[in-house]
Amino acid sequence: DQQVKQNSPSLSVQEGRISILNCDYTNSMFDYFLWYKKYPAEGPTFLISISSIKDKNEDGRFTVFLNKSAKHLSLHIVPSQPGDSAVYFCAASLGGSNYQLIWGAGTKLIIKP
Amino acid sequence: EPEVTQTPSHQVTQMGQEVILRCVPISNHLYFYWYRQILGQKVEFLVSFYNNEISEKSEIFDDQFSVERPDGSNFTLKIRSTKLEDSAMYFCASRVRGNSPLHFGNGTRLTVT
Numbered sequence: 001d002q003q004v005k006q007n008s009p010s011l012s013v014q015e016g017r018i019s020i021l022n023c024d025y026t027n028s029m030f031d032y033f034l035w036y037k038k039y040p041a042e043g044p045t046f047l048i049s050i051s052s053i054k055d056k057n058e059d060g061r062f063t064v065f066l067n068k069s070a071k072h073l074s075l076h077i078v079p080s081q082p083g084d085s086a087v088y089f090c091a092a093s094l095g096g097s098n099y100q101l102i103w104g105a106g107t108k109l110i111i112k113p
Numbered sequence: 114e115p116e117v118t119q120t121p122s123h124q125v126t127q128m129g130q131e132v133i134l135r136c137v138p139i140s141n142h143l144y145f146y147w148y149r150q151i152l153g154q155k156v157e158f159l160v161s162f163y164n165n166e167i168s169e170k171s172e173i174f175d176d177q178f179s180v181e182r183p184d185g186s187n188f189t190l191k192i193r194s195t196k197l198e199d200s201a202m203y204f205c206a207s208r209v210r211g212n213s214p215l216h217f218g219n220g221t222r223l224t225v226t
Binding site: 034036041042043044045046049089091100101102103104105106 | 117119146148154155156157158161169171204206214215216217218219220
């Protein structure tokens with residue numbers, strides 16, 4: 001049961017360039033999407049989110065795009081910095097006051113100097 | 114910045130033993146969660162807790178698992194009789210209200226031998 005899929009296990013990007021991390025989902029009932037970043041030996045850290053009523057949300061160097069018809073979202077990081085090297089998880093929620101998050105498998109982003 | 118703290122960082126136990134994983138959520142947060150990540154696999158939801166009771170739990174969270182908020186600050190996960198397959202990173206998370214992002218602790222690595 002892979003409701004949230006991150007098909008790229010890893011991605012390598014040159015410092016200063018744009019990093020694009022992709023995420024696909026299958027459940028059209030998801031109404032809230034989040035990106036988390038995780039360093040080794042640490043818990044996931046919230047990065048940015050988007051509600052299903054929007055198609056774009058921007059926060060500094062980070063922008064999340066949502067394409068509901070394609071059931072696809074992406075995280076853009078520009079410009080990429082060495083500290084961005086981490087595992088990035090896409091997560092989706094069915095909403096409500098509890099909402100358990102359904103997680104993707106993660107994409108390891110490596111920023112090359 | 115306030116953070117979720119988890120102890121211990123690493124717990125080794127023998128199969129069949131009981132373990133208690135401890136978490137101190139952020140003080141003004143009202144919703145509490147446990148997630149786990151088996152090595153090389155996805156982050157999986159275990160349970161959510163609100164208003165001193167379980168509000169949602171996954172299939173993983175069977176009768177061997179229980180949660181408690183004994184004193185208004187700690188949030189514990191107990192595994193009554195550990196199995197080898199319980200070996201994983203266990204993450205505690207909390208959030209202030211129903212649709213705000215989760216804040217995660219750094220996790221407890223549980224190793225069952």
